Amino acid sequence: MKNEKDKKEQSVLTPMYHEGHTLKTRRDFLSQGFLGLSAFTLAPTALSMLTSGKAYGAECAIQASVSGMIPVIILDLSGGGNIPGSNVMVGGAGGQLDFLADYSTLGLPPEMHPSRPGMLDTELGLVFHSDSGMLRGIKSVTNASTRSNVDGLVWNTVSSDDTNNNEINPAYWIHKAGIRGRLNQIVGSEGSDSGGNSRAPSVSVNPSIAPVRISGPQDAVNLVSLERLGTFFAQNKSSKVERILRSIAGLSQSKLESISRRSLPEEIKELVKCGFQQAPDQIRAFSPAALDPRLDPLVTPIFADMANNSDQRRVASIAKLVLDRYSAVGVIEKGGFDYHTGNRSEGERRDFEAGQVIGRIMQLAAAKQTDVMIYVFTDGGVAATKTLDNTVEGRGKYIWTGDSGQRSSSFMLVYKASGKPALVNANRQIGYFKANGSVETSALITSNSVVNLAKSVTSNYMALHGLDEKVSDVIGEVPFGTPDTVEWKKYVRFTK
C-alpha cells in the first residue's frame, strides 16, 4: 500500500517531459539549470560551485586563494543621523563646492557657512566641513600619510527615517562583483539578512552567502575553534577533531539524502551538505589565533581599548576578518544615530565615534598595507533649528530637533596603499541639494531611490577595478546607461 501511495504521489509530483528531455539525475538537473552560474570572478559562490559539475568534495572546498579586489566594510549608522553639510559637504547642481545660501537646516550657523575661510577640509579628497564630527574622529586615529591616500564620493539620496526598510545595503552585490573571502563571504554585526540594520535590495539577497554574525573576537575565534572536543584526546588531537567533523558530515549527508525532494529540493540539499562538509576544512585550514584580533600586533595598537570597549571589539573583529581576506565584505551597525535630542552635543559625540570607526579601519588597512573601501549610510536624516548649542561638546552649532529623510546622504571613502584612487573628474557629489537644504529628488535616479543608490555604489566599486562593462551582470538592470557615456559618468565617478 505504501509503495502504491508513494508511486501515486511521485506521479503527481513528477512533471511531464518533452521527448529528449535530459533531466535524469540530480547532476543533469543542476547542470541544465545552473551551469551559467559560473561567475566571471575567480571564486564562485557555494551554489555555483555546487553546480559546476565537479565531484562533491571538490565543490564544497573552501577558498584556497582569493581575488585581489578591494576589501569592503559597510558602516550602517542606524537611527538616521546627519551626513550632509555638517559632516560631508554638499552643494547644488555644481557639486560639493556649489554652496547653498543657507545650511541652517543641515546644522550649520552662518558663521560656519562653508564659504567662510577655514570651513572646508579636502585632505580626504572628498570635501568635509572642517569641524565635522566624523572628520575629527577620523583624524584622531589616523596619520596624515594614511589620509593622503584616501578619496571618496557622496550621494545625496532621500531615505526613510528610523526604519530598517530602506533597501540600501549593497553587500550582496559587492560580493557578486567578485570579492571573495577565504573563510566566509559576508560578516555582519547583526543577525539579519544584511548583517546590519537596513536591508539589502531584496533582489540581491542570496541565502547561500548570508552574513555570519560577528559581535566580537570570540565570534571570530568560534568560526574555527572546537576547544572542548580537542581535550577528549591526548594524542593527534587536531586530526581526531577533523575526523569527528567528517563523521558528522557523513551522518548528516545520509539524513539529507533521506529527505524527499518535495521537502528539501536538491539545490538546497546540496547547500546544506556543503555546510557540513566545509566545517572540517574550515577547522583544518584556519587557526583560532590567526582570526583573533586580540592577538594581532597590527590590530591592538589601533584598537587599544578592546578590553573595555565593545564597539572596538566588534569593529576590530570584523575589520581584521575583512582586511586579512578571511571574509569578503563586513557590515557594522552602529546605533544611536536618531540623535534629534534637542541639543547638538549628542550628535557631535556620535559623529565623532563614527569617524573613529572609519579612521581605525583605514589605519588598520594602512598598517596591513592593503586597500579598503568604507561605505557609510544611515536610515533617514535629521534637521536642525536655529538654536545654538554653545556647550563645549555642542561646538556652537545648531541643535538637531527632528527626523528628516529629505536631508539624507551616504558616502564612500577608499583607501589605496598605492595612492589616492582615480576619479573621472573632480566632482565627487552624486545628486544635489535644493536651496532649502533638502535633497533635489528629481536630480538623478539615485536621488529618490535607495535601490538605485546601492546600484551606483556597486558600480563605483566595480569601476575601481575596471569592471564597468560587467556591471549589468551584477546588478541586473542598469538604470544609468552604458560605460563611458555622459549619463554613466553622472553615477560612476571612480575609475581604475
Added chain:
Amino acid sequence: MNKIKIYKIVVLLLLGLMMFAFNNCIQKAPSYNSTSSRSPSSSISIPTPGETEVVSKTEAEILQAIQVSTGIKNFEQILHTMSEVTGVSSQNAGIKSIYAQVQTSLPNENDVKVFMASHQVAVTKLAAEYCQVLVETAALRVIIWPNFNFGLTIAGNAFSAANREYLIESAIDAFWIVPTDEEKMQTVEQVSPLFDELMAAEATGSTTVTRGIVKGVCTVILSSAQVTLL
C-alpha cells in the same frame, strides 16, 4: 458530407490547440553558451512552463524562490533539544559558559537555506560540551548506556565490535527521533571505524581515554543533522 469533414477538422484543430495551450510540460533548458555576451554572468536562464521566452534569473532569485519545508533548529532550540535528549541541564555551568560563547554563531532562524559551516562548528562545540558533562556524570551516562562498563580500557576490550554497536545504537536511541532499524544499522557501519581512529596512539590502560572516546562518538551523533534539522 463536406460539412461533416470540415466540422471534424475544426474540432481536431481546436482539441490540438487546447492540448498545446494547457500542457504543463517542462521544456528543455537551454545549454549555457559561454561565448555569449553575458558569459561572465551570475545570472541564468530558466524557461518557465508555458513560456517560450527565456526568463533570466539570478542565483539569489532562484534560491529565494525555492520552497522548503525542512528547517534548521535555531540557537535556543538546539540548546534545549540537546539538553532534553542528553538529560544534561541547560543551566549546567559548563553548558551555560559554552552557550554564551557560541550563541551568536548558532543559526538564529529556522531557514535551512542560510545554514553554513560556521553554524555547524558552533553546533559541534555545544554538543561536545553536552557530551563532556553527560559522560563525566555517572548518574546521567547510565541512563543512555546502562550496560556499558566505563571502567573498561582499550586493553580490556572496551571497544569490542559488540560494545561499539551498543554505544552507537544507544546514543542514537536517545538522541534521534524514532530512528529506523535501517538508520541504526547504517550508522553503526559508518561510525564503527571512527573508534579505531580515535583510539590511535592513546594509552591503552586508561579509563580517561575510554571516556574521551565515548565523548567523541557522542558528539558525532549529537551534532548530526538528525538532531538539528526540523
